[in-house]
Amino acid sequence: xxxxxxxxxxxxxxxxxxxxxxxxxxxxxxxxxxxxxxxxxxxxxxxxxxxxxxxxxxxxxxxxxxxxxxxxxxxxxxxxxxxxxxxxxxxxxxxxxxxxxxxxxxxxxxxxxxxxxxxxxxxxxxxxxxxxxxxxxxxxxxxxxxxxxxxxxxxxxxxxxxxxxxxxxxxxxxxxxxxxxxxxxxxxxxxxxxxxxxxxxxxxxxxxxxxxxxxxxxxxxxxxxxxxxxxxxxxxxxxxxxxxxxxxxxxxxxxxxxxxxxxxxxxxxxxxxxxxxxxxxxxxxxxxxxxxxxxxxxxxxxxxxxxxxxxxxxxxxxxxxxxxxxxxxxxxxxxxxxxxxxxxxxxxxxxxxxxxxxxxxxxxxxxxxxxxxxxxxxxxxxxxxxxxxxxxxxxxxxxxxxxxxxxxxxxxxxxxxxxxxxxxxxxxxxxxxxxxxxxxxxxxxxxxxxxxxxxxxxxxxxxxxxxxxxxxxxxxxxxxxxxxxxxxxxxxxxxxxxxxxxxxxxxxxxxxxxxxxxxxxxxxxxxxxxxxxxxxxxxxxxxxxxxxxxxxxxxxxxxxxxxxxxxxx
Amino acid sequence: xxxxxxxxxxxxxxxxxxxxxxxxxxxxxxxxxxxxxxxxxxxxxxxxxxxxxxxxxxxxxxxxxxxxxxxxxxxxxxxxxxxxxxxxxxxxxxxxxxxxxxxxxxxxxxxxxxxxxxxxxxxxxxxxxxxxxxxxxxxxxxxxxxxxxxxxxxxxxxxxxxxxxxxxxxxxxxxxxxxxxxxxxxxxxxxxxxxxxx
Numbered sequence: 001x002x003x004x005x006x007x008x009x010x011x012x013x014x015x016x017x018x019x020x021x022x023x024x025x026x027x028x029x030x031x032x033x034x035x036x037x038x039x040x041x042x043x044x045x046x047x048x049x050x051x052x053x054x055x056x057x058x059x060x061x062x063x064x065x066x067x068x069x070x071x072x073x074x075x076x077x078x079x080x081x082x083x084x085x086x087x088x089x090x091x092x093x094x095x096x097x098x099x100x101x102x103x104x105x106x107x108x109x110x111x112x113x114x115x116x117x118x119x120x121x122x123x124x125x126x127x128x129x130x131x132x133x134x135x136x137x138x139x140x141x142x143x144x145x146x147x148x149x150x151x152x153x154x155x156x157x158x159x160x161x162x163x164x165x166x167x168x169x170x171x172x173x174x175x176x177x178x179x180x181x182x183x184x185x186x187x188x189x190x191x192x193x194x195x196x197x198x199x200x201x202x203x204x205x206x207x208x209x210x211x212x213x214x215x216x217x218x219x220x221x222x223x224x225x226x227x228x229x230x231x232x233x234x235x236x237x238x239x240x241x242x243x244x245x246x247x248x249x250x251x252x253x254x255x256x257x258x259x260x261x262x263x264x265x266x267x268x269x270x271x272x273x274x275x276x277x278x279x280x281x282x283x284x285x286x287x288x289x290x291x292x293x294x295x296x297x298x299x300x301x302x303x304x305x306x307x308x309x310x311x312x313x314x315x316x317x318x319x320x321x322x323x324x325x326x327x328x329x330x331x332x333x334x335x336x337x338x339x340x341x342x343x344x345x346x347x348x349x350x351x352x353x354x355x356x357x358x359x360x361x362x363x364x365x366x367x368x369x370x371x372x373x374x375x376x377x378x379x380x381x382x383x384x385x386x387x388x389x390x391x392x393x394x395x396x397x398x399x400x401x402x403x404x405x406x407x408x409x410x411x412x413x414x415x416x417x418x419x420x421x422x423x424x425x426x427x428x429x430x431x432x433x434x435x436x437x438x439x440x441x442x443x444x445x446x447x448x449x450x451x452x453x454x455x456x457x458x459x460x461x462x463x464x465x466x467x468x469x470x471x472x473x474x475x476x477x478x479x480x481x482x483x484x485x486x487x488x489x490x491x492x493x494x495x496x497x498x499x500x501x502x503x504x505x506x507x508x509x510x511x512x513x514x515x516x517x518x519x520x521x522x523x524x525x526x527x528x529x530x531x532x533x534x535x536x537x538x539x540x541x542x543x544x545x546x547x548x549x550x551x552x553x554x555x556x557x558x559x560x561x562x563x564x565x566x567x568x569x
Numbered sequence: 570x571x572x573x574x575x576x577x578x579x580x581x582x583x584x585x586x587x588x589x590x591x592x593x594x595x596x597x598x599x600x601x602x603x604x605x606x607x608x609x610x611x612x613x614x615x616x617x618x619x620x621x622x623x624x625x626x627x628x629x630x631x632x633x634x635x636x637x638x639x640x641x642x643x644x645x646x647x648x649x650x651x652x653x654x655x656x657x658x659x660x661x662x663x664x665x666x667x668x669x670x671x672x673x674x675x676x677x678x679x680x681x682x683x684x685x686x687x688x689x690x691x692x693x694x695x696x697x698x699x700x701x702x703x704x705x706x707x708x709x710x711x712x713x714x715x716x717x718x719x720x721x722x723x724x725x726x727x728x729x730x731x732x733x734x735x736x737x738x739x740x741x742x743x744x745x746x747x748x749x750x751x752x753x754x755x756x757x758x759x760x761x762x763x764x765x766x767x
Contacts, residue, residue: 206587209586234603256615256705261620267614
């Protein structure tokens, strides 16, 4: 690990194009360093800002989850009151989706997409900086509600309307004070940031590719990020529009969701879930993208079925736009609507199944290296399949009527969000941290992190299905002791605290390895995509000379001139 | 070892990529179209569900003149685009100014309509569902017209100051894409509000 990649024969003529410039180490004063990070338009620095910002909020929202779990540890617990409990789950959900999930994935996109397509920056560097800072502003705004959310009526100090904020609860009459306004404006602002970054990613993938990188040679990660960005344009915009409507209602006396003046609560539900369901795929497509890069490298095989993977990802993107009302079966739809959304939801399992089998086929017969990124990826595969299976169960409208808004649903979507997405985010951090910092993360601490996380995850979210099946609704602050939910809730809570310990070990590892980690070198994993061809951390200009590629795995071609991929394309 | 050698560019092979300006604007238009779709959906969904008046049939008049101005401005901006591509800067400035004038007339027309609705018909955004949907949708569109006019004003000032050159044709084209979008959306908004909804 962390060694040179010796034995690469250098053909004549390439010598001249070598990047021999030493990375400049001009360290300024602290003030200069901070200033350089604030004014930066470098996609790598912005990417790391996104990731750092998201990790801070991950700890905050994780803490909120622990408070929820502490409250539910005993029946009739009085750890937090009902009002605080409402704020906790609202802030936990909103933070995890808008201030953790989206920013961390955009952070990786920012960092990796230009490097992987062989570009020196994103297509619009200043738009990139704007998008980050408005997202950061959204986070501050949301959390400022803890201080500024108290309104004239003296109610509420943080949003308490749940993350989907169903109308008409959010109307002035039912949510006095300003906490709901902070929620709406924060999501509006973060939506603008997301749309800006998505436009940037699409333009980068399609317009900034290096010489030779045709559409069928773009690595899968940029492909999936382009799909994800397209979904953001189509899915986050409705939420932005709906928040504008909500603010018109709250500030200008409009009646969009005012049921007493003929407005419709159901319309909000539609608008929210037109955003809300594709959002799941916005979050999971980057997780797939990480798996597409990590699994082949650690299986020592090229990805199985590249064209099928691209087609399946784009297919998931399209299908996911037509499934939103499966969140609304209990609101009451026509039987045609129920049938349509049941079937369209089941349809998602076809492209996701293709992807799963392709990952398995990539591992099959490979020389698998069980290092930490691969461990997380394997856990991801299992957990993603289980999450998909409970998803198919919930897509059946008759089954959904029984379990809607129960802990079964909570367990299902946490299986996706934690079991698939968070696990792949950890895998990605272990995999690309060496590129970002030039240091390896500690392997031993990583294994502790992994095993504690897996055990904690399964204790929490496997056992969370059962109280749901036994009828425990979500978003309740306490329960009766005679329901038989107590032991299950305690197991769930214990698992939650185990995961918290795992995350703290990870945070320690991040900091510790930054100073003490082994030198990574340019290509610690013996990988094949362009980002590993340049020093770690990469210089500000990325590539001293524009790279040229002749296959999907340019570094493989370079390391194995006797058997290059380009000969088979 | 800090680097791995790559094969480097051979200028002989042509390597053409789509323009990032056009791609970025296409992305923005996609997102904006979705926002408009949501507001149009709300308008259609709430049509005729008011519990109090006034109704669209009572108060709305078809803004034919403004509509003709706005839609014809798309033609003039095309003339401007063609002029700058051929390096005819005088013609460009002229057609560009005409486009802006037509856009401004459209805005004035909308302002007149709103004045009449508010002062004479007592229809505000909080009067009823129709008022909420109408002012939101038309206001959303009008704000796009205003943004377009501001951006076009920047280009006009640059053109009058002789800072704009035929080399900037592609950037002008990207801005023109936005203006065409604003016009195309008006066709939808107009049909929904003044034909379907009236």
